[in-house]
Amino acid sequence: KAGVTQTPRYLIKTRGQQVTLSCSPISGHRSVSWYQQTPGQGLQFLFEYFSETQRNKGNFPGRFSGRQFSNSRSEMNVSTLELGDSALYLCASSTGQELANYGYTFGSGTRLTVV
Amino acid sequence: EDQVTQSPEALRLQEGESSSLNCSYTVSGLRGLFWYRQDPGKGPEFLFTLYSAGEEKEKERLKATLTKKESFLHITAPKPEDSATYLCAVKGAGNNRKLIWGLGTSLAVNP
Numbered sequence: 001k002a003g004v005t006q007t008p009r010y011l012i013k014t015r016g017q018q019v020t021l022s023c024s025p026i027s028g029h030r031s032v033s034w035y036q037q038t039p040g041q042g043l044q045f046l047f048e049y050f051s052e053t054q055r056n057k058g059n060f061p062g063r064f065s066g067r068q069f070s071n072s073r074s075e076m077n078v079s080t081l082e083l084g085d086s087a088l089y090l091c092a093s094s095t096g097q098e099l100a101n102y103g104y105t106f107g108s109g110t111r112l113t114v115v
Numbered sequence: 116e117d118q119v120t121q122s123p124e125a126l127r128l129q130e131g132e133s134s135s136l137n138c139s140y141t142v143s144g145l146r147g148l149f150w151y152r153q154d155p156g157k158g159p160e161f162l163f164t165l166y167s168a169g170e171e172k173e174k175e176r177l178k179a180t181l182t183k184k185e186s187f188l189h190i191t192a193p194k195p196e197d198s199a200t201y202l203c204a205v206k207g208a209g210n211n212r213k214l215i216w217g218l219g220t221s222l223a224v225n226p
Contacts (some may be wrong), residue, residue: 056135
């Protein structure tokens with residue numbers, strides 16, 4: 001079966017710009033979680049969407065937002081980019097029922113570089 | 116505050132040289148401990164879930180164990196293809212559905 005698809009794979013943006021990242025989860029999965037990964041902080045939870053509703057949110061500023069569509073595809077948006085936003089952004093797909101048994105399935109991520 | 120610490124940060128082994136990676140955690144009411152493997156340029160790949168102290172899971176050359184304060188990932192007779200970063204994460208009773216992640220152990224296995 002198809003895995004989790006994240007687009008684009010790489011992105012270079014200028015400070016102050018905004019960016020939108022996309023994630024298509026595994027077919028049948030209704031939950032999409034977003035993580036930011038940096039060498040110093042590791043994986044930091046951004047938010048989780050389940051059936052088009054934000055179910056949980058991490059400790060990131062309001063510049064970070066997301067949404068989920070009826071087909072479970074999700075987008076995250078970062079406005080007014082800062083240099084510190086440079087990171088690998090990962091999307092994780094799951095059924096949403098529980099974390100047990102198999103954990104998340106991650107996409108390959110979007111590497112965002114802010115210059 | 117829930118916290119996960121992994122050690123060592125980096126580990127270099129010769130092919131066939133067995134070793135263990137450590138994941139120490141502090142969490143209110145453990146609901147699950149997860150091990151993932153991450154290759155360069157890719158997202159983490161799920162390996163195991165452990166739920167309670169004393170539990171063990173195995174997959175090929177990997178064996179994960181859990182106590183009340185830490186988990187070990189034992190690698191028996193590793194091969195170069197086992198080279199990757201191994202990540203540990205926990206889910207506590209609080210924090211809703213959020214996982215708390217360690218920074219990982221970067222493993223290199225030399226042929």
